[in-house]
Amino acid sequence: MKRYIRNYIVGVSFLLFFLAGAYSAEATFGPDSWLEYRLNDKNNPVYDEDGTDPLEAVTFETGDQIRSTPVVIGDRLFAGNHNTGEMFAFDIKSGELLWENQAPNWIHSEMIYQGGTVYVGFGNRFFENGIRGTGQSGVMAVDAETGETLWQTETDGEVMPTPVYHEGYVYAATGDRHLYKMEESSGEVEEKINLGHIVSMSSPNYYEDHIFVGGGAPRPYTFSAVDVEEDTVTWQTEMPDAFAGLDDVPPAISEDIVVTTALEGPGPLPLKQVYDNSGAVEAYKELVKSLVGNQKEYPEHVMYAMDTNNGELLWKKSLGSGEMVKNNKSGAPMIYDGRVYVGSPITETFYSYDLQTGEKQWEFRNTTMKAPPVADDGVVYFTNAEGYVHAMDAETGEEIGRKELGGTLAPSGPIIMNDTLIVGSQDSNVYALPVEEIQGSSDEFTTNHHEEKSMLSFVSVVYGAPTILLIVLMILGVAGVRMFRKKHHNK
DSSP, X not given: OHHHHHHHHHHHHHHHHHHHHHHHHHOOSSOSOBOSTTXXXXXXXXXXXXXXXXXXXXXXXXXXXXXXXXXXXXXXXXEEOTTTOEXXXXXXXXXXXXXXXXXXXXXXXXXXXXXXXXXXXXXXXXXXXXXXXXXXXXXXXXXXXXXXXXXXXXXXXXXXXXXXXXXXXXXXXXXXXXXXXXETTTOOEEEEEEOSSOOSSOOOEEETTEEEEEEOSSSSEEEEEEETTTTEEEEEEEETTXXXXXXXXXXEEETTEEEEEEEEEEXXXXXXXXXXXXXXXXXXXXXXXXXXXXXXXXXXXXXXXXXXXXXXXXXXEEXXXXXXXXXXXXXXXXXXXXXXXXXXXXXXXXXXXXXXXXXXXXXXXXXXXXXOOEEETTEEEEEOTTSEEEEEETTTOOEEEEEEXXXXXXXXXXXXXXXXXXXXXXXXXXEEEEHHHHHTOBOOOOOSOOOOOOHHHHIIIIIIHHHHHHHHHHHHHHHHHXXXXXXXXXX
């Protein structure tokens, strides 16, 4: 009897061990679909599989710049090259290169995935005859297993934004002012929905039977919502003061609120900002220039929140003004736990705002940043153009850690798969490392920002000192006049 019980226990234990091993072998590293830009409406691509450990730090090498977010499906990592249009698939666990393919033009789009097929947009930013995109532009469908091209559909303008997959169709916003609706298995164009505005890199976001996308020229820049059931534009909201960025920024959506950014102006820098950045002497110079109308003008970075149902502007906040940057001029927002997180390439500052009210929660001055951040377990991570990734307490804005990776980490944004941060760089590499390694690092990093001075200091130095000097001069002037009169009176 005892032998029977012992054999039974051994047999059950072996079966459980076998099943656990089989489950572990079948567990994949990433999700089984990736239907839109950065995986979800909030633009916060995070995935966790129970029992899956993070990767050890590893670098995946490609042939050219990476400017689109790497995508992980199952045990595969997909990445595309900006200038050459090369596409790569890697085994994410072994690092093995599985296949390569070639698009006819730049790849700025992410490779979305559904049902064994990868879809990717291609095209460039150059203009010809009022259309953005020269040479070939369009969308490719590629077999995710073999890398074989299944179909290729050309569009009149570039497809630098990431397409959206929804219920058998691939939607692509283009540089020819349209939203294309393509059949998933053939690429046949079912509809061309006229947006009326060029879409540069504003990857469309699908939310509750609508696609939301930002548009540029012709002015006024306009944000659109398209009904995918009716294939019509439901509403459009004009941004009359915007002159750049709205057509570049992929919107983020949560709680029936869609958030995006743009550049307005330009106009002179606020005198307080000049004082903070350059000191009293430069502030005095700007004060004089303002009196004679000779001030230099700078763009203002602005964030908008709209009602997804009707396009009503719920709130609008200025992130500040600063020097214009080349390409990717406006930061891409991400939503996490009721807050909007966004980095500004104009002010070189990272921000947290309340989604419902637009109230600023905190800010962190850094350097040029253009990529959307990612957040998980109360920590938000952002990357910058100097090759660093920073880990911040999402609630307080306290810096937890920073790690130098390499190249320009923009505009490709980081993703988190099983506590592994993965990000593409313009140095041609995809970097993957455990988030704990970032939080535990304090690599040396310095910024050009001066410490922000108090309002009392600003008023007393910039306005108080000149006022006191003016009063002194007036007193001396009055005293001089009296002495002159007294002297002549005595004569």
